Amino acid sequence: MLSILIPIYNFDVRSFVNKLHKQAIDENILFEILLVDDASENTFRKINKSLNELKFVNYFQLEKNIGRSKIRNLLAEKAKYEYLLFADCDTDVFSANFIKNYIQNIEKQSVICGGITYSKEKPENSDLFFRWYYGNNREKSSAEKRNKKPYDSFMSGNFLIPKTVFEKIKFDEKISEYGHEDTLFGIELQRKEIDIKHIYNPLIHIGLEGSKTFILKTKKGIDNLIYLVKNYKYPELFENIKLLKTYKKTKNLSFLFRLFFIFFHQAIEKNLCGTKPRLKLFDLYKLSYLHSIIKTQK
Numbered sequence: 001m002l003s004i005l006i007p008i009y010n011f012d013v014r015s016f017v018n019k020l021h022k023q024a025i026d027e028n029i030l031f032e033i034l035l036v037d038d039a040s041e042n043t044f045r046k047i048n049k050s051l052n053e054l055k056f057v058n059y060f061q062l063e064k065n066i067g068r069s070k071i072r073n074l075l076a077e078k079a080k081y082e083y084l085l086f087a088d089c090d091t092d093v094f095s096a097n098f099i100k101n102y103i104q105n106i107e108k109q110s111v112i113c114g115g116i117t118y119s120k121e122k123p124e125n126s127d128l129f130f131r132w133y134y135g136n137n138r139e140k141s142s143a144e145k146r147n148k149k150p151y152d153s154f155m156s157g158n159f160l161i162p163k164t165v166f167e168k169i170k171f172d173e174k175i176s177e178y179g180h181e182d183t184l185f186g187i188e189l190q191r192k193e194i195d196i197k198h199i200y201n202p203l204i205h206i207g208l209e210g211s212k213t214f215i216l217k218t219k220k221g222i223d224n225l226i227y228l229v230k231n232y233k234y235p236e237l238f239e240n241i242k243l244l245k246t247y248k249k250t251k252n253l254s255f256l257f258r259l260f261f262i263f264f265h266q267a268i269e270k271n272l273c274g275t276k277p278r279l280k281l282f283d284l285y286k287l288s289y290l291h292s293i294i295k296t297q298k
Helices: 014-026 042-053 068-078 098-105 126-139 143-148 163-169 181-191 211-231 236-240 242-249 251-272 279-293
Strands: 002-008 031-038 057-062 083-087 091-093 111-113 158-162 196-198 203-205
Touching (some): 002 068, 014 031, 014 098, 031 042, 031 068, 042 057, 068 163, 083 163, 126 211, 126 279, 143 196, 158 163, 163 181, 181 211, 211 236, 211 242, 211 279, 236 242, 242 279, 251 279
Parallel strands (some): 002 083, 031 057
Antiparallel strands (some): 083 158, 091 203, 111 158
16 A cells, blocks of 8 residues: 655654554554665664664665665665655654545545645744745745646655656656755656646654755755756756746846855855845845856856
């Protein structure tokens, strides 16, 4: 019936897995929970390894980090059931009916996406505020809104897919750096005319990064996006990704955007790391960074 697949990297997943395990037991279905640790620090290996004691749970450790795409493909290869439920390790259960909601919405040839949400309460640690604020205002989205552009809205952190469908696509293992492996997966689903159904069945993103770390990861994601543009024949990237759409419209102003980034990136970063981050400034920061490096990125 259901293989629940969780790639792990430097995160304590014990509470999350126990909740999923209980829900699956309560639904009285055939299931397994597969956990693959992507060469985490020893502290996390030791505590997560104890999950092997749970019935229907299998925990594996990798000695070398293989990256976000390859580890998801590995999990799918190990899975023995016909439906694969992927979940990110730094999330938590939002609904007591999370597993039930997916089971009720299963369709043989369709991908089901549950979405992501964030706590309503701002984090006590002020360094996590920007990541929380961005998630609540930009990443959290209703199923109705996501269904208007189902392929653009695909996210790999919480979705269910028939194994036979996954095997037609898989995650591109050439993408080893952070960012946009889910973008390509969504495009491939669209090209193969595989339906995506978005439902309201979110997981809570609890693995918030500090502001500087999140800004750095955002820049790495843009670096990877440029790599995709230069090395893949995906015109859909310019149709589906707002940042690239805006870049295309402002291409003739690249010189000005590069100057803007040189002179103002530090001031913007200071704002984003503060108590009143402005998302419009973050949009401008990302666009000017893209203009700054797109010609030099190899």
